Amino acid sequence: xxxxxxxxxxxxxxxxxxxxxxxxxxxxxxxxxxxxxxxxxxxxxxxxxxxxxxxxxxxxxxxxxxxxxxxxxxxxxxxxxxxxxxxxxxxxxxxxxxxxxxxxxxxxxxxxxxxxxxxxxxxxxxxxxxxxxxxxxxxxxxxxxxxxxxxxxxxxxxxxxxxxxxxxxxxxxxxxxxxxxxxxxxxxxxxxxxxxxxxxxxxxxxxxxxxxxxxxxxxxxxxxxxxxxxxxxxxxxxxxxxxxxxxxxxxxxxxxxxxxxxxxxxxxxxxxxxxxxxxxxxxxxxxxxxxxxxxxxxxxxxxxxxxxxxxxxxxxxxxxxxxxxxxxxxxxxxxxxxxxxxxxxxxxxxxxxxxxxxxxxxxxxxxxxxxxxxxxxxxxxxxxxxxxxxxxxxxxxxxxxxxxxxxxxxxxxxxxxxxxxxxxxxxxxxxxxxxxxxxxxxxxxxxxxxxxxxxxxxxxxxxxxxxxxxxxxxxxxxxxxxx
Numbered sequence: 001x002x003x004x005x006x007x008x009x010x011x012x013x014x015x016x017x018x019x020x021x022x023x024x025x026x027x028x029x030x031x032x033x034x035x036x037x038x039x040x041x042x043x044x045x046x047x048x049x050x051x052x053x054x055x056x057x058x059x060x061x062x063x064x065x066x067x068x069x070x071x072x073x074x075x076x077x078x079x080x081x082x083x084x085x086x087x088x089x090x091x092x093x094x095x096x097x098x099x100x101x102x103x104x105x106x107x108x109x110x111x112x113x114x115x116x117x118x119x120x121x122x123x124x125x126x127x128x129x130x131x132x133x134x135x136x137x138x139x140x141x142x143x144x145x146x147x148x149x150x151x152x153x154x155x156x157x158x159x160x161x162x163x164x165x166x167x168x169x170x171x172x173x174x175x176x177x178x179x180x181x182x183x184x185x186x187x188x189x190x191x192x193x194x195x196x197x198x199x200x201x202x203x204x205x206x207x208x209x210x211x212x213x214x215x216x217x218x219x220x221x222x223x224x225x226x227x228x229x230x231x232x233x234x235x236x237x238x239x240x241x242x243x244x245x246x247x248x249x250x251x252x253x254x255x256x257x258x259x260x261x262x263x264x265x266x267x268x269x270x271x272x273x274x275x276x277x278x279x280x281x282x283x284x285x286x287x288x289x290x291x292x293x294x295x296x297x298x299x300x301x302x303x304x305x306x307x308x309x310x311x312x313x314x315x316x317x318x319x320x321x322x323x324x325x326x327x328x329x330x331x332x333x334x335x336x337x338x339x340x341x342x343x344x345x346x347x348x349x350x351x352x353x354x355x356x357x358x359x360x361x362x363x364x365x366x367x368x369x370x371x372x373x374x375x376x377x378x379x380x381x382x383x384x385x386x387x388x389x390x391x392x393x394x395x396x397x398x399x400x401x402x403x404x405x406x407x408x409x410x411x412x413x414x415x416x417x418x419x420x421x422x423x424x425x426x427x428x429x430x431x432x433x434x435x436x437x438x439x440x441x442x443x444x445x446x447x448x449x450x451x452x453x454x455x456x457x458x459x460x461x462x463x464x465x466x467x468x469x470x471x472x473x474x475x476x477x478x479x480x481x482x483x
Contacts, residue, residue: 043102140267
C-alpha cells in the first residue's frame with residue numbers, strides 16, 4: 001500500500017488518500033476510518049473541524065498565510081496559517097470532543113478554560129534552527145483555548161500544531177476567535193541546539209515567596225532607543241512561572257538590550273519593568289520580589305550596567321523606569337554638578353525639612369530594629385510597632401511632599417533650571433524610593449525566615465508598595481518631560 005500523504009492544514013483545502021489496491025479515493029464520509037488504521041495516526045478530526053470553522057466563519061481581513069521551503073529539497077521548513085473568525089457559540093459545541101477524540105494521535109494537548117491566568121504562545125522555528133516568529137495565542141483570562149501538537153508525516157523533524165482560541169464578543173451573542181495551523185521545527189530539537197550554542201543568552205529567574213506572579217513577558221531590541229519605542233504588545237515571548245521559576249533563552253550574535261515585565265492577573269502589563277543587557281553566552285540570574293528584585297551583581301559588573309559596556313541609556317541604567325534598587329555608586333558625578341543656591345529664606349525652610357525628613361526616616365529604621373525576634377515575642381507589641389511604622393511612613397511621605405513644594409518655589413526663582421529638573425530632583429526620588437524599598441525588602445526577609453507577623457505587617461507592605469509605585473510613576477514622568 002502506498003503511503004497516504006496527509007497534506008498540511010495550513011496549505012490544503014481537502015484530505016486526499018489513496019490505496020495501491022483500488023487506486024480509488026476514499027470518500028469524505030469515510031475519513032474517520034483512516035484514523036482507525038494504525039499506519040495513519042494523525043488528528044484528522046481536529047484537522048477537519050478547524051478547517052470547517054476557518055472556511056465557514058473565517059475573515060479574510062488580518063489572515064496570515066506563510067510557507068518557508070528549503071530551496072534545495074523543496075520540503076517545507078515552517079508554515080503558518082492564522083485566521084480570525086466570528087460565529088455563534090453553538091458552532092463550537094463539538095470542539096471539546098473533537099480534540100479529546102484525537103488526543104491519542106498527539107504528543108501534546110492543552111485546554112485552558114476562561115478564568116485561568118495562564119497565557120500561551122507558539123514559537124515558530126524553521127528546520128534550519130532559526131526562529132521565525134512567536135505567536136501569542138492565548139493573551140487574556142476571558143479566552144478559552146484548545147491546542148494539539150502532533151508529528152509531521154512528511155518530515156520527522158517538524159511538528160504540526162493546531163490551536164483554536166475564542167472569547168465572547170461585545171454583543172454577548174457570538175464569539176470572536178482565531179484558528180492556528182502551524183508546521184515548525186520540533187521544540188526538543190531547537191532547544192537542544194540552544195543548549196550547545198555559545199551565542200545563547202539566558203535568563204534564569206526565580207519568584208520570591210512574597211509574590212504570586214504566574215507570568216512574565218520579555219522584550220528585546222538592538223539598542224536602547226529601539227527598546228523604548230517598543231509597543232506593549234511587541235514582546236518577544238512569554239515566560240510562564242512553573243514551580244516558582246521562569247526562564248528564557250535566545251541565540252544572538254551580538255549584545256542587545258531587553259526588558260522583563262509582569263503580566264497582571266487581569267492580563268494587563270505592570271507599568272514597572274526591568275531593563276537588562278542581553279549578552280551572547282551569558283546567563284542572568286534574577287529573583288523577583290514585591291516592589292524590587294535581586295539583581296545579578298556579578299553579571300552587571302562584568303558585562304552589564306556597571307561594566308562600562310552597557311547598551312542601556314543613562315535613564316535605563318539608573319533605573320528610572322525600572323523596579324531595581326539604584327546602586328549608590330551609579331553615576332554619582334551627575335548629582336554633584338553645582339546649581340545656584342536658593343534665597344536665604346527658602347534655603348532655611350529646605351534645611352528644616354531635610355532635617356525633619358532625616359529624623360523621621362531614622363525613627364522608622366529604629367522600629368524595624370526593635371522587631372528583632374530575640375528581643376520581642378509579644379504578638380500585640382509587634383502589632384503596635386507596625387502601626388507606628390505605618391503612621392511614621394505617612395509622615396515621611398508628607399515631609400517629602402513639602403520638600404517638593406519648596407523645590408517648585410526654587411524653580412520659580414531660577415526659571416532657567418527647568419530643563420535641569422531631572423538632575424536636581426532625581427537624587428531625592430532615588431533616596432525616597434530606596435528608603436521604602438529597603439523596608440519592603442526587610443519585611444520580605446522576615447516572612448521568608450518564618451517569623452510570625454501580625455496582619456498589620458501585610459498592611460505595612462501594601463502601603464510601602466503604594467509609595468513605591470507612586471514615586472516610580474513621578475520619577476518616570478519627570479524623566480520623560482525633560483528628554
